[in-house]
Amino acid sequence: MNQRVTSRSVRTSSLRTRAAVLAAGMGATVVLGTGVAAAAEASAATAATSAASAVQAQAAAQAKAAETQAAAVAKAKAVAAKKAAAAKKAAAKKAPAKKAASWVNPVSHYKLSASYAQAGGMWQSTHSGQDYAVPTGTKVVAAHGGTVVKAGPNGAGDGPAYGNAVVIKHGNGMYSQYAHLSKVNVKIGQIVKTGQRIAFSGNTGNSSGPHLHFEIRTTANYGTAVDPVRFLRGKGVSL
Structure with a gap:
């Protein structure tokens, strides 16, 4: 009788021990599983943070490179502009200054008609100027510039x-005369510049048709004329 009781007690104690071990194992497994999950979540968070940091770093590097x-482009353009300005300035210094024309034709879009010293019934002897x-x-x-006399x-x-x-009257001691005008726009004593308008052409006086009679003289008066075409060509004027 005592042996049976003892045997039952041993078996019961053994079962209890196994149950306790099994329970402990299951608890350890649950704890281990929870730890693994937590570790996985932490690792994923760390990876996400690292990826975001990498993206930000790459964006910052690209922005800095741009x-x-x-x-560099702006500096290159500034250097090029400075060189171009210097070259233009140097070229301007080397280029000879363009001088204003000393003498010019008295009219534009013309046709030369009666010439100097030409004979004809329109004049007392020969023609005294260029038409x-x-x-x-x-x-x-x-x-040419001068003073109206x-x-x-x-x-x-x-x-x-x-x-x-x-x-x-011109500064070089010569005089120019303009005749057969329809209208005069200057007065005696007025100073005029080369190329300045002084009158409008016409057909007044002893004239066979609209034209400008032009003379170069050595004095202000009739009878001192020289060949105006030769004179103007000597001053670089093309006729």
């Missing part, structure tokens, strides 16, 4: 054959 490149065939109202300009009708004092006329 900024560096833009700065420029142009329509009435064509702008007449000073062939004659201006008005009756050839400005040289006779009715010239019609309305102007005479300009």
Whole structure:
């Protein structure tokens, strides 16, 4: 009887021990599983943080590289612009200054008609100047800068054959005369520049048609004319 009780007690104790061990094992497994899960979550979070940091670092590097490149391009453009400006300035210094024309033709878009010393019934002896065939109202300009010494009708004092006329005294001791004008735009004593308008062409006086009669003289008066074409060509004027 005592042996049976003892045997049962041993078996019961053994079962209890196994149950306790099994329970402990299951608890350890649960604890281990929870730990693994937590570790996995922590690892994933760390990986995500690392990836975000890497993306930010890459973006910052790209931005810095773009900024560096833009700065280099801007610097290169500034250097090129500076060199171009220096080259232009140097070329301007080397290039000879363009001088203003000393003498010019008294009219534009003309046709040369009666020439100097040409014989004909229109003149007392020979022609005293060069005629420029142009329509009435064509702008007449000073062939060279100077002072107006004659201006008005009756050839400005040289006779009715010239019609309305102007005479300009130049600094080189020469004079220019403009005749058969329709209108005079200057007065005696007025200083004019080369190329400045002084009158409009016409058909006044002893004239067979609209034109400008132009003379170069050694004095202000009739009878001192020289060949105006030769004179102007000597001053570099093309006719």
